[in-house]
Amino acid sequence: MFDLNNRSAVAKKRKRIGRGGSRGGTSGKGSKGQKARAGAGRKILPQFEGGQMPLHRRLPKRGFNNANFKVAYDIVNLCDIDARFENGEQVTKALLVTKGLIKSADVRVKLLGNGDFSKKVTIAVDACSASALERVKSCGGEVILS
Numbered sequence: 001m002f003d004l005n006n007r008s009a010v011a012k013k014r015k016r017i018g019r020g021g022s023r024g025g026t027s028g029k030g031s032k033g034q035k036a037r038a039g040a041g042r043k044i045l046p047q048f049e050g051g052q053m054p055l056h057r058r059l060p061k062r063g064f065n066n067a068n069f070k071v072a073y074d075i076v077n078l079c080d081i082d083a084r085f086e087n088g089e090q091v092t093k094a095l096l097v098t099k100g101l102i103k104s105a106d107v108r109v110k111l112l113g114n115g116d117f118s119k120k121v122t123i124a125v126d127a128c129s130a131s132a133l134e135r136v137k138s139c140g141g142e143v144i145l146s
Contacts, residue, residue: 072107074107082115125144
């Protein structure tokens, strides 16, 4: 059991600023201003500059951004085609939309070689990985790149 009269055995009390003592009238918070007020430390964000125009708005926005020219593809895997299409069928973007593999026929489609594939089909897509092309040709199928 702890001896409550022995201060070393009890956890040290935290310093309660602004409750009297030898810290003076400002309680160690300097003089006036937003940071001297209660709760101000949690509310001021690190990027806040006291109302001055922030740095990210002062600097000019210019230069090349590669994201403007990014080519986006919807991905279709061979295992999905194997599960939803029959042997000898022609796979087009319109059929991929009706089967629920892509959302719109207006997007670019890339064929990837993931999963099992064993059907002879003709697939019309915008792009194709080397492994997918090889696996479709090994099954006697064909990939048409548009």
